Amino acid sequence: MTGEDRLTDLVWKEDWASAREHHIQWWRGEGLVLWVTAPREVPAMDLPRPPPPATLEERWFSPQWRLRHEEWQMSRCYYGGDAFPILRCISAAGDLGAYVGCTLDLSAQTVWCEPCIPDPAEEYGPIRLDRGAAAFVQHLAMVQLAARESRGRWLVMPPDLVENVDILSAMRGPQTFLFDLVDRPEWVEEKVMEINQAFFEAFDTFREVVRDGFGGNAFCFNVWGPGRTAKVQCDACAMFGPAMFRRFVSPALTQQCAWLDFALYHLDGEDCLVNLDELLAIEPLQAIEWTPRRLSVGDSGGHPRHWDLYRRILAAGKSVQAIGVRYDEVLPLLDACGGRGMYITTSAPTEEKARDLAERTRAYR
Secondary structure, X not given: OOHHHOOOOEOOEOOHHHHHHHHHHHHOOOOOEEEEEEEOOOOOOOOOOOOOOOOHXXXXXXXXXXXHHHHHHHHOEEEEEOOOOEEEOOOOOOOHHHHOOOOEEEOOOOEEEOOOOOOOHHHOOOOOOOOOOHHHHHHHHHHHHHHHHHOOOOEEEOOOOOOHHHHHHHHHOHHHHHHHHHHOHHHHHHHHHHHHHHHHHHHHHHHHHHOOXXXXXXXXHHEEEOOOEXXXXXXXXXXXXXXXXXXXXXXXHHHHHHHOOEEEEEEEXXXXXXXXXXXXXXXXXXXXXXXXXXXXXXXXOOOHHHHHHHHHHHHOOOEEEEOOOOHHHHHHHXXXXXXXXXXXXXXXXXXXXXXXXXXXXXXXX
């Protein structure tokens, strides 16, 4: 895509200019982002519903099927507040793993990377990005097709690469990896830094395709920034404490956040909270997202039990993303935590309700 072709406006988001500014203010800790969606009263386009995928391979890796499926869904979604249409090009729980040696186990619900580094681990060669890996080739074709077919309707989200210790854990298997932290710590440090380099190379390859006219890109958890923008994480830190986080995670994560222009950390569940102080100490990290452990079975990101955590993160100078907030929890959450530095994701039953909520949150900006 040439510079003059890159998106500056969105056909399916008429107030994209003001929404962009709200996202920028949020990264600075100065403003509020409200992501509220609802079923559209009238579809943006009259598109036929695509047929179900014929195979798991088509479900996860077909650029054509993914394009038609996402296009149909977005055409029926109202993007209220600061929400925007975003076409997702994700397959695995850590797509980078499939680009550096892992084979994939496909199911109807998810994709897992299978371990690929056997014992003795020290005999395994350097971890490098494999541009010939089937998943990399398909994902690159997916983002290229999605960007080409957007015609100003949506932004394209690159694959959820994941990075750092999480990819090494996938390559070794979580249990074996935990022993590695004790038995071969220098090897772990070396491999994590190799994974960082593979991340940088892969990220910039995809970003060159999806980059918009502001030099920015969208990424997982519905974030957008006018520069290199990504979600980062270390879910494996649920299995170890601050001393190991400081040694094995912080150096590579700090390097990664400094390389990015806008970095959001995905804090996944209560077992990870033991490492929150180490995370808050990473200066180039601007924002932290919180996923309660029981979110998938009825918990919500807006419940009062999470308010103190949000206040703690804000007090440390980081912005907050609260996901899975119920519609009627948005205003109480803002009353409790304020609007500065808060990003709230929710859904409304109707367009009218979404517009009403967006209007009522103006007072918190």
